[in-house]
Amino acid sequence: MNEILTITLAFVVFTLFSIPLFICLQVFFPARILKAVETATKMPARSFLVGMVNFIFLAVMTFALMYLIDRLTGIWQGILILPALALLGLLGGGLSLGLAAISGMLGERLFPSQSVWQRALWGTLLLGLGSATPFVGWFLLFPYAAWLGMGALIISFFQK
Amino acid sequence: MTEIKPAHLSDFLLNEYLDDALTPSDRISAETHLKGCTACAARVGAMRNLFVELNSLPEIAPVVDFSARILPLLEKNPVISPVLRWLTAFQLAGAAIGLILLWPLLEAFGSSLFITGQESISFFSTLSFSWTLPVVTWELPRLGLDFSTSALVFVVVSATLMWILGNSFLLARPLRRIG
Numbered sequence: 001m002n003e004i005l006t007i008t009l010a011f012v013v014f015t016l017f018s019i020p021l022f023i024c025l026q027v028f029f030p031a032r033i034l035k036a037v038e039t040a041t042k043m044p045a046r047s048f049l050v051g052m053v054n055f056i057f058l059a060v061m062t063f064a065l066m067y068l069i070d071r072l073t074g075i076w077q078g079i080l081i082l083p084a085l086a087l088l089g090l091l092g093g094g095l096s097l098g099l100a101a102i103s104g105m106l107g108e109r110l111f112p113s114q115s116v117w118q119r120a121l122w123g124t125l126l127l128g129l130g131s132a133t134p135f136v137g138w139f140l141l142f143p144y145a146a147w148l149g150m151g152a153l154i155i156s157f158f159q160k
Numbered sequence: 161m162t163e164i165k166p167a168h169l170s171d172f173l174l175n176e177y178l179d180d181a182l183t184p185s186d187r188i189s190a191e192t193h194l195k196g197c198t199a200c201a202a203r204v205g206a207m208r209n210l211f212v213e214l215n216s217l218p219e220i221a222p223v224v225d226f227s228a229r230i231l232p233l234l235e236k237n238p239v240i241s242p243v244l245r246w247l248t249a250f251q252l253a254g255a256a257i258g259l260i261l262l263w264p265l266l267e268a269f270g271s272s273l274f275i276t277g278q279e280s281i282s283f284f285s286t287l288s289f290s291w292t293l294p295v296v297t298w299e300l301p302r303l304g305l306d307f308s309t310s311a312l313v314f315v316v317v318s319a320t321l322m323w324i325l326g327n328s329f330l331l332a333r334p335l336r337r338i339g
Contacts, residue, residue: 046330049326049330050326050330053323060319064312064316067307079260082256154331158331
């Protein structure tokens with residue numbers, strides 16, 4: 001029971017920290033996020049699959065590098081930490097921008113008349129608190145939103 | 161001193177009058193003038209008829225539609241010169257190589273920095289006071305896991321294959337134009 005409460009609380013705290021982050025991302029990368037939102041709306045299945053494939057690859061590679069770093073010492077540790085950090089950065093950046101796009105999409109659909117930051121605020125709150133729901137939110141809603149957003153972001157870079 | 165007013169209203173004023181763009185006071189004075197001036201009233205009438213006639217004309221589609229070619233150009237981001245792009249790439253690569261080469265030096269410097277809180281620096285004792293540095297230590301997070309090499313290679317190879325095949329299937333197929 002305590003574990004369920006801890007994870008739910010972690011999601012709530014994560015949501016509170018994500019609100020200003022996603023608003024900042026909406027302000028700094030409006031065109032990229034808009035394109036990702038359009039991609040997620042027009043081709044959700046492909047976006048989800050692309051996000052899943054790339055997330056798993058980046059996560060596995062980062063994990064493998066961290067595992068090797070754990071085992072090595074000296075200069076090899078230093079050499080391997082750079083690609084590990086780069087992959088971690090890619091993963092974090094992709095997930096953040098993707099989730100910012102999905103929260104923006106939620107806000108746009110539910111509160112179309114409000115300003116960008118208000119839409120991001122309500123969208124993030126809804127997505128974060130929905131993801132805090134035990135099991136359904138943790139294992140279904142959050143991975144779906146994260147992979148959908150990440151995939152839409154990746155596809156938006158390849159569209160002509 | 162009496163104000164000298166022009167005999168007739170100008171075309172600009174009449175156009176503004178028809179567009180309902182005059183201030184209330186200008187509009188009242190224009191209407192007063194039009195009531196007493198048949199020439200200006202006739203010009204306003206002619207202008208009004210002309211606008212009505214123009215509005216009633218059918219819209220003709222242009223023979224050549226440039227929008228399909230121009231709109232994508234407007235959507236494009238500002239062009240960055242290829243030289244600048246290559247320069248940035250080289251700079252990034254150079255910085256990465258430099259960091260790798262500098263790592264042993266940084267490590268040596270870092271090890272001299274790792275002083276426990278109980279130690280004092282003798283240099284400061286010559287200045288008749290001592291200073292205790294705060295503990296500065298940093299360690300990589302330890303995963304504490306134990307995998308066999310073959311299991312790790314299997315997982316990495318599987319993930320890479322899935323990534324290559326998945327992306328080539330999902331991204332190489334033509335993507336619909338959006339927006």
